[in-house]
Amino acid sequence: MGATIHDVARRAGVSISTVSRVLNQTANVSKRRRARVREAAAALGYSPNPAARSLLGRSSGSLGIVLPYITGEFFSEFLHGIDTVAQEHDLYCFVSSSHRNDGEFAHVLREIGRRADGLLIMATETEAKTLATLLPQGLPIVFVNTPPFDQALEGVLLHHDHDAIRFDNRGGAYAIAQHVIEQGARRLTVVRGPMRAYDAEERLAGIRAAMGDAGLDVARLTVVQGDYTQEAGYRAGQRIVEQGDRPDAVMACNDLCAIGVLRALREARIRVPDDVMVTGFDDTPLARYVSPPLTSAHVPIRDIGAWAVKRLVLRIRGAQGGGLGSEGDLGPEGSLRPERIMMPVALVPRTSTGYPETPSD
Amino acid sequence: MGATIHDVARRAGVSISTVSRVLNQTANVSKRRRARVREAAAALGYSPNPAARSLLGRSSGSLGIVLPYITGEFFSEFLHGIDTVAQEHDLYCFVSSSHRNDGEFAHVLREIGRRADGLLIMATETEAKTLATLLPQGLPIVFVNTPPFDQALEGVLLHHDHDAIRFDNRGGAYAIAQHVIEQGARRLTVVRGPMRAYDAEERLAGIRAAMGDAGLDVARLTVVQGDYTQEAGYRAGQRIVEQGDRPDAVMACNDLCAIGVLRALREARIRVPDDVMVTGFDDTPLARYVSPPLTSAHVPIRDIGAWAVKRLVLRIRGAQGGGLGSEGDLGPEGSLRPERIMMPVALVPRTSTGYPETPSD
DNA sequence: CTATGTTGTGAAAAGCTTTTCAAGTTGGGC
C-alpha cells in the first residue's frame, strides 16, 4: 500500500541510508542528492512506517493518556487541551479511561506503556502505592492530579524524574467556604466526592480550615456522601431537603453535582440563594449558564492538559521542544529536572451565593 | 526492558516458533512443551511487542477514532461507549479531534490509518466528497453521523464495504416541532447549527416538515444562526429578546445551545414555558437538571459508540466477534455485508414546553 | 608529493514477531 523507503531510494537513485539521512536530517548529504530524495519522497507520498520505527526502540510517535472515569464537560475540556498540543507536535494519543478495577488499570497501563513514548496519568482513585508498582520503566510520565507530592508517591517521582501537575483543591475549597461565610452562611453542608478520591478529601480540608479561621465550629459541618454526577447531587439535595434542619449553604463537590442539588431544591420550592446558597467546583463553561449562575472555583483544566503534553514533548524530543521552561530547567546531566506544578484555583462568585449578577460574566 | 519471545523460548527450552505457536494457538504443540511455554511466559510477564507484530502487517491492536470539534457531555458519553467495548477486546484507541482545516484532517486521517486496524470516523463538517478521496484503503471503517448514505458518500461506502451509523436528525426535529405545535406554539424560531454541518440542515428540514404537516406557513419560520455552544445560544437568545416580536417557541440545535438561550431569556425576565417554550436536542444527562427541565430529543450516543466499535471488531477479528449480527450478515465471499443503521431519536417532553414535570424523569 | 583528516556514501546489522519450509519423529497399516 504505502511506499517504503526502498521505493524512495530506487526512485532517487540512492541508497536507503541516504534517504533516511535526508529525511531525518541526521547527517550531511550532498545538495543534489538531497533534492532528488526530497522530490522522490514527495512524489510517492512517503512517510516512514511507524511500526518499524518504534521497533528500533525509537519514537513511536504516540502518547498514552490514562484517565479515571470522568463525566461531563470536564473531560472534553481536558482532552481538548491535550489534543491541541499533541497535534502541534504530530503526536497521536492513546486515550483510555474508566477502568473498573486495579487489575484492568494495571493491564492498560502496561500495554499503553509499551506503545507510547510518554504517559499522562490522571488517577485520583487509584492509590499512590498501587500506582508506584505499576509504572512502566524508562518512560517519561506526567502525573495529573495524583495524590500530593510529599506523600507516598514522592519516592517514585524523585527516582524516575517524573513531572506532576495538580491544582489547588484545598485553596479553592477554602476560598469558596470563606466567600460563603462572608455572604452570611453559618450552617454549612458539603456534598462530598467519592470515598476513595483524595481530592474530595482535600476540598473537605479546605472547607474545614476556612470554617476554623472564621471562628465557626468545624464539628457542626454536615457532610453528605455523593460523587461527581448530577444524580448524586440530586439525591443528596433531596436528603438535605427532607432533613428539615435547612443549612445556609450547600457546597457541592463539583458543578455537575451542584446542578443536581439545584434541581432538588427547586422541586422543594426552596429559593437559591435567598433560602440556601449553592456552590460548585471546576467552573466548567456550564456554571455560568445554569439558573441561578453558579458560584464555583475555576480549574484551568484545558491549560493543565496542555502543560502536561508540552512537558511530555520536552522530555521525549529533548530540549528543542521550545518555549517551555528556561535553561535553568536542565539538570546536571543535561536531563530535565522534574517539575511539580500547583495550579491556583480561583473563586468565581456568581448569583447562587447572592453575588450580584454581571452580564459579562 | 520487557522480555522478548527469545527469553521465553530460552527459559522453556524450545524454539521461538514453538512459543509463538503456543501463545497464538496457531498449531499443535505437545502438551509438555505447551505447559512449559505457558509457565515461562507467565514467569517473565511476557507479552508480544506490538510494533513487531504490526510490522508483519498483522494487527496493531489499536483503533483510530477521528472526531470533529465536540464540546460538552456529548463527547464524554460517546467516548465512554467506545472505550468500554474497545477495552473488552483489548484494543487501544487513538483519539483525535478538533482539526482546524481539511489539510490537518487529511494528515491525521492518513497517519492514524497507518497505525490502526480500523477507523471510526465522525465528520459532520467535512463534506462527503472531500472525505471520499482521503479514505485509507484496505482498512475497516465505520462512519458515525456522516452525511446521508444515498448521497455523495454512497459510492465510497458501497465500494469499500464500510459500515455506517447515524441517527434520525430529521425525525427527532420533526417530533420536537410537532410537540411544540401541539402545545400551542405557532410562531417558531430556530437557533440552527453551523452552516457547514449537514445535520443542522436535516433538523431544519424536520422542523419545516412538521410545520407543513400542521398547516403552518413554513416561510414564517425564523432562523437564527448559531452553533453547538452555550455562548452561541446565549447570543442568539439575546437577539431574539431584542427583536421584540417574541416567538412562541425557540428550538435550539442542541441542549448546550438551549441552555444559553434559557439564560438570555431569564435575564430578560421572560418566563419559560409560560411566555416562550424552549427545546434542545441530544438529551444529554444535563437536560433534565437545568431549570426548567429541557424538552429534548434523545440521541443514544453511548450506544452508537458501542455499536460502531463492535462492528469494527467484527471486521477486524473476523466472525468470532460474537453476538453481533446474525449469520445472514455474511456476504457471498464470507465477508461482512456493509450495514447502515439509522438510530431512532425519541422525543423527551419536559417542563420547558409546558409538559408536566415528573419527578422520576 | 605524501600523510592526515574530513566528508559523503553504501552495505549490513539490529530490533521482534509470525509464518513458511524443511526435517525430524512417531504411529499405523500391510
Place this chain on the structure above:
DNA sequence: GCCCAACTTGAAAAGCTTTTCACAACATAG
C-alpha cells in the same frame, strides 16, 4: 519389519527503518 502419513519442531525469511561501520574521494598541511 518396512513404508507412508501425520504430527512436531526448529531454522530462516520477511516486514521497514535507523544507525554503525567501513570505504572511498577529496582537501589540507607539511
